[in-house]
Amino acid sequence: MQSNSCVLILYASYGDGHLQAARSLQESLLSQGIERVILLDLMAEAHPLINELTRFVYMQSFKTIPHLYGWVYNVTRAMKAESPLSNWLHSFGIRRLREVLEQERPQLIVHTFPQLALPHLKTRWGLTVPLINILTDYDLHGRWLHPHIDHYYVPSEQIRHEAIERGVAPARISVTGIPLHRSFETIPVDPELRAHRRQQLRLEAGLDPDKKTVLLLAGAYGVLKNVRDVSEVVAQRSDAQLVIICGKNEPLRRDLEKRYGDTSNVHVYGFTRRMSEWMLLSDCAVTKPGGITVSECIRCGLPVFLLRPVPGQELANALYLQQQGIAEVCHSPALLAAALSEMLDQPQRLDRMRRQMEQMQMPDAASRIAGDLVTRYMQKAPMGTKVVPIPVLQGNAYR
Incomplete structure (x- = not known):
């Protein structure tokens, strides 16, 4: 060098x-x-x-x-x-x-x-x-x-x-x-080690290690009406728990804390620097299909539910995940709530999605x-970069 x-x-x-x-x-x-x-x-x-x-x-x-x-x-x-x-x-x-x-x-x-x-x-x-x-x-x-x-x-x-x-x-x-x-690079590659770490993280977070855990990245959806249907599905179940991450959306966090403050299996948080841990301890996630978020979910072996992906790169990401068998794409909160409820009743489907994610690990x-x-x-690059004056072209290109 x-x-x-x-x-x-x-x-x-x-x-x-x-x-x-x-x-x-x-x-x-x-x-x-x-x-x-x-x-x-x-x-x-x-x-x-x-x-x-x-x-x-x-x-x-x-x-x-x-x-x-x-x-x-x-x-x-x-x-x-x-x-x-x-x-x-x-x-x-x-x-x-x-x-x-x-x-x-x-x-x-x-x-x-x-x-x-x-x-x-x-x-x-x-x-x-x-x-x-x-x-x-x-x-x-x-x-x-x-x-x-x-x-x-x-x-x-x-x-x-x-x-x-x-x-x-x-x-x-x-x-x-x-x-x-870099926090995602410390996650074990071996699925059994990941499962063991998942249980440890739930205990450390004060969660029930035996309950199905759903991660809702609510900050991506912005307002309460878009997350209420999904939240209610988990809040009403005795075999599941919900972690809601609101990011920097403080009004949303306050609304959700007021709504679910007395609900023992719903946990609301604002901005976090521990996203890799929240993803790893969860069984599935509800989020939007940004390229980085998608890759983080794959790295954690975390099946995803995608609500109303925006046409463009997000929809393309969502369709790719669905084709790979690791995501459910839903076009309304009600449809997502139904799909999530069905998936929680059939944990073997989540297991299949996780196994498919193992083939995609990078x-x-x-x-x-x-x-x-x-x-x-x-190792063989010449020192420095050759730069000549910018040409002034006709029209407005490169000026």
Whole structure:
């Protein structure tokens, strides 16, 4: 390893998944001897006002016009790298990128979000630095694909096959899973050890170790009316218990604590840094199918119930999980409550889903990706990055 080694990781703040994957990879790269690993939210630094506006529109589209968001996602899913739309989407942040490259001189650049300004400019700028994509969903959108990406790390064989069909050379794709928080990497791979740890964690949390335990990630759904039907299914059962995680939604936490304060088998919590433990001690989870959350559930062997997945990458994630036999997709709280009640009455179905998850385990994704990057690129990388002045083109592209 050469001294003063540096890796630049580009992410975006549209949800927490891209940042979480970036941080996980950062820790693994540092642990393997890379001296500097820099995280850059390109849109936030280069265009803060546009970033806040687009984040607001993105989140509101999920809540208020999900079908419009899904339509846009699906229409652009097969977009080509050199299409006018692709050129425009990847044109933001050029000047900030040049500043960072000239200052930091990275030997490797990694994307955990498909803002691919550098691949579009690699030839024009004369860049020699390798460019890497780490996909954070179980669906392959065209924004991730570009002929100047040197290597792709993908979460499943299905994504690998589709990337090959869309023109990516097989040697440029590695199936690794998605980088997760380091707390998930301490989870035992052996299912019997996981089951033993599950019982220990229930006792430590003050739960009944023998009751079926349902984890409801209520913060993802935002308001009480979307979780009440699901909560009531478990609250009325003597053989089950419910853990509700409200995240940073304090009004929701207060509402649920008021409603279930006297219910002994319902436990309400706010924000937690122990998500890996709550997932591991549970028998199933009710959540939304973000790519990171999905991977965390797989890592914990935790079957999932998915309520009204938003059209777009979330729906694609949900359908992938359902095809693999590890999730139930429900399109209303009432249907989800019925499916959950039926599943609790038939624990053998949960066992089948857990066994299927064993075939999908990809532990230590961040460490394996970091190790491969170091071996593949860093041990022989030239120091620094060649950067030439940004060309001023006609029209508004790259200006």
